[in-house]
Amino acid sequence: MSLNIVFDFGGVLFRWHPPSFLARVWPHRVANETEGAAVAAEFFTAYGGDWGAFDQGLIDAPTVTARIAARSGWPLAEVAQVVAAVPDELQLLPDTVALIQQLKQAGHRLFFLSNMPEPYAEHLEQSFPLHEWFEDGVFSGRVKQSKPRAEVFELACRQFGVTPQSCVFLDDHPANIEAAKALGWQAILFSDAAEARRQLASLLA
Template sequence: MKIVFDFGGVVFRWHPASFLARIWPHRIETLEQGAAAAAVFFQNYGGDWGLFDQGLISADEVVRRIAARTGWPLGEVAAVVRAVPDELMPIPATQVLIRDLRAAGHTLHFLSNMPLPFAEHLRKAYPLHEWFVSGLFSGHVKQIKPSAEMFALAERHFGVPPQELLFLDDHPVNVEAALARDWQAVLFTDPASARRELVSRRLLNA
């Protein structure tokens, strides 16, 4: 089986509500406020941020657009964007899951919505080539999940029929898009539940 990992929230830590609360303690006091601010800032990964994810605008441009759209100070918006790479820390239990899947003989790929500067940071900071045979970043291919084009690109890049791909992603809309392409897919909530699902599918031993 070829297993495809999303990155943010699956392989690497990404929890926008708590992230913004840490970066903007003067502005955000609760996780509820953080979630509301994240919905405005990241626009559910559409809008300005979606263009940044696709590599269609630069970091400076997304900062300018978000500040203009929201009225938040330019410097505060820039501080959030600068802080994202440090937020993207590997999730230890997912690293163990990756190790165990590789040891079980599965081929691992990744498919990530990731702006170019953050993708380059991850490539330099972590041995992605040791964890995964290959992968696609949205910023490099100028497409974005959940578009059918992104999944079609992945199928061609991985070189296998969609039915042989199992996708782990933490966003329901991306899981639904994968299923619509005849991939197998699992909604990732945490590494332990993902492991149980993979065991139930006989892809790992209990």
């Protein structure tokens, strides 16, 4: 049986762990991951607010930088440093690459659905062979919609030419998994590639 498997990117195919990221980028402000989690909550606002608008392509990098600095009181230059450092944080997770290659060899169709601002989407396309791994994909910054809103899942199905029931979605955020399931998708909360492989095998059994 062949599946349409749809991958999230941050935390699934690419490293994305804001607490440790901020501890590396802002060592003068963030001493450890515990502090990093608190700062990340304020910086990224749970991917709503100004960062959510950046994810959706509704504002650009200078605008999100200015808005974060204005509401937080952090210096503009330091906020800009974090925004500029995100691409280097998005390092490939080799175990997920191996899973992708295995799934492709088994004949499954692979797609992606990622909340990703346009500048970071361009970086990923230029730095990694996304077109070799995936038939097609949706970046939130290009379609002006983001997870967990139903509209972006519906748009993805239309663009990929698939039905919700034929899709299996891999994402590391429970809210996105719940949204996908509510629309009829099968979905796996991603923790690591080995567990995703086990759960996919169960679906195919």
